[in-house]
Amino acid sequence: MxxxxxxxxxxxxxxxxxxxxxxxxxxxxxxxxxxxxxxxxxxxxxxxxxxxxxxxxxxxxxxxxxxxxxxxxxxxxxxxxxxxxxxxxxxxxxxxxxxxxxxxxxxxxxxxxxxxxxxxxxxxxxxxxxxxxxxxxxxxxxxxxxxxxxxxxxxxxxxxxxxxxxxxxxxxxxxxDVNGIYTADPRVVANPTKIDCISHQAMLALALQGAKVLNHRCVELASRFQVTIHARSSFSHEQGTLVTSDPNADYPEIAGIAGKSGLTLIRLLGFPNTAGANELLKNELERKKTKPSAAVYSEEGDYSLIFDSQQISNAIEALKEVQMQLDFDRIVVRGRVGCVSFVSEKLAEEKRRFYEARKALESFGVNIILDTCENISAVYYIDRNEVSKTQRLLHQYFFN
The missing domain is CATH 3.40.1160.10 (Acetylglutamate kinase-like)
Structure with a gap:
């Protein structure tokens, strides 16, 4: 059957x-x-x-x-x-x-x-x-x-x-209501390119960073069981996009651009970068049923954490408990944060793309608060009001 x-x-x-x-x-x-x-x-x-x-x-x-x-x-x-x-x-x-x-x-x-x-x-x-x-x-x-x-x-x-x-x-x-997966959200970026084929890994990375065509939990499940997804439009009979783990598929070098707002940055000033401190932090956040989407430790001894703004009350409660036990300097909260990202299958081998894209965005006047580069995702955290404009700039840099 x-x-x-x-x-x-x-x-x-x-x-x-x-x-x-x-x-x-x-x-x-x-x-x-x-x-x-x-x-x-x-x-x-x-x-x-x-x-x-x-x-x-x-x-x-x-x-x-x-x-x-x-x-x-x-x-x-x-x-x-x-x-x-x-x-x-x-x-x-x-x-x-x-x-x-x-x-x-x-x-x-x-x-x-x-x-x-x-x-x-x-x-x-x-x-x-x-x-x-x-x-x-x-x-x-x-x-x-x-x-x-x-x-x-x-x-x-x-x-x-x-x-x-x-x-x-x-x-x-x-x-x-769209004909498949595009290099950016067509509602934000004019004339993005439709992708014929994208890997589960790249689609998951884009979904986690704000791409809206497919839910990230569905992509995770499809990847786990090697289920190919055919993303299509209800309103046409065009072929759409295949989301697959086929090792022989022709994947694009840059899978796409994504963006989202609704984030909060919390800096833990003077946080001790030790195994014990990190374990305590992890346990307290889990106890409050919250988890940062990004975490960056700086050379100056500060720990920057990004949270979904809906989780921020629980996150701050957990962090205050950690501060009481570790006695680090301060907790600094910055709201109204968003991010833009690009996903590339070759980013792990070619990190220059991450630095070059950052330089290009800064040359366009974008103020980057924090950035991360992990596996196949490069993410730049910015003011939430700049997210749409920055998606257009990043798309222009890679695709125009």
């Missing part, structure tokens, strides 16, 4: 015209003798009646705990799955839908952002013996004792890869 996984997001499921485009992709796969497992997100975005953010807004600031919130917000995907199943049935397709329990995505009980711990595709495989199309609600799973969980932002991408693994699918296609 040849199975194709097709994931469609909220822009694809939101209206009758966008769903017609979605159905053309399903029909195309069936015409090539494929069984289709379609993973669907809630319909639309905030203010659309069944979108995830709209469901959150129904309760606002309430006493609902995370488990109860998961029971609420997964409904958007369930509604989308049933609407789409009904419309495809009217088109004459042999189609069915599945429930949360039938998905076979088993998770831990970390509600709101659950981790997948096991997969069981048997119930979907059984349905594929009878039906050509199975519609699956994305973004969700369940604990071993049957409690509903959700997989966090971008969770439907993760659902698609998980089902690709459990069903041993021949292909996994993730549809969005």
């Amino acid at each position: 040849n199975i194709t996984i097709q994931k469609f997001g909220g822009t694809s499921t939101s209206s009758v015209p966008t769903r017609r485009m979605m159905y053309s992709h399903i029909l195309e796969a069936i015409s090539h003798q494929q069984k289709v497992v379609a993973v669907v997100s809630a319909m639309g975005r905030f203010d659309d009646p069944y979108a995830t953010d709209t469901l959150y807004s129904l309760v606002g600031e309430t006493v609902l705990d995370d488990e109860e919130l998961d029971r609420l917000v997964h409904i958007g995907e369930d509604i989308a799955a049933l609407v789409i199943k009904g419309e495809l049935f009217k088109l004459g397709l042999k189609v069915t839908s599945v429930t949360n329990q039938e998905l076979g995505i088993i998770t831990d009980d970390h509600f709101q952002e659950a981790n997948i711990i096991d997969l069981d595709g048997s119930m979907i495989l059984e349905k594929l013996q009878t039906y050509d199309v199975v519609i699956c609600p994305g973004f969700q799973g369940h604990t071993r004792d049957g409690r509903i969980t959700t997989l966090g932002r971008g969770g439907s991408d993760l659902s698609a890869i998980a089902l690709g693994v459990s069903l041993k699918a021949s292909s996994v296609e993730i549809y969005s």
Whole structure:
């Protein structure tokens, strides 16, 4: 049995015209003798009646705990799955839908952002013996004792890869409103170049630094199980981009540019660079369930840490506890930070690119607060208001 996984997001499921485009992709796969497992997100975005953010807004600031919130917000995907199943049935397709329990995505009980711990595709495989199309609600799973969980932002991408693994699918296609992976975000940089093929490693690095086409957890899972992702547009039949670990693939030298804001820089002045101090710091941050995305120790004896701004309260509590025990000089906090980065498969061998790009940005007047170069990623931390402009400058430097 040849199975194709097709994931469609909220822009694809939101209206009758966008769903017609979605159905053309399903029909195309069936015409090539494929069984289709379609993973669907809630319909639309905030203010659309069944979108995830709209469901959150129904309760606002309430006493609902995370488990109860998961029971609420997964409904958007369930509604989308049933609407789409009904419309495809009217088109004459042999189609069915599945429930949360039938998905076979088993998770831990970390509600709101659950981790997948096991997969069981048997119930979907059984349905594929009878039906050509199975519609699956994305973004969700369940604990071993049957409690509903959700997989966090971008969770439907993760659902698609998980089902690709459990069903041993021949292909996994993730549809969005762009024609694949570009050298930069087309909403920020004019006329970026579409990439035909990119490695899992490079795609993961870009996703972690702010690229929005694919969720980083889905890329991590795809890389672990060697699942090739086909990133395509819902609104055209262009070929899109392959995300793969094929050693014979023709990967671009510079995979792309990414950027994000919402970061905070914390400097620990006079922090002792010893194994014991670093272990204490690591343990206290873990205890507060936070982790820096970057850490740089300077020759002057300062330790610079970058955190997502949403984690900053917990991070500061942990760092104050460390300061009480180690008695280093000061904790200095700088908010309103963003970053831009480029990813290159050859960066480890050619670090000159990192220094040359930094010099070019500084010549354009960009004030770089901190920078890091690790593995295949070069990251420059700047004021958050400069992120879009700096992405354009960095793209111009490499691609124009």
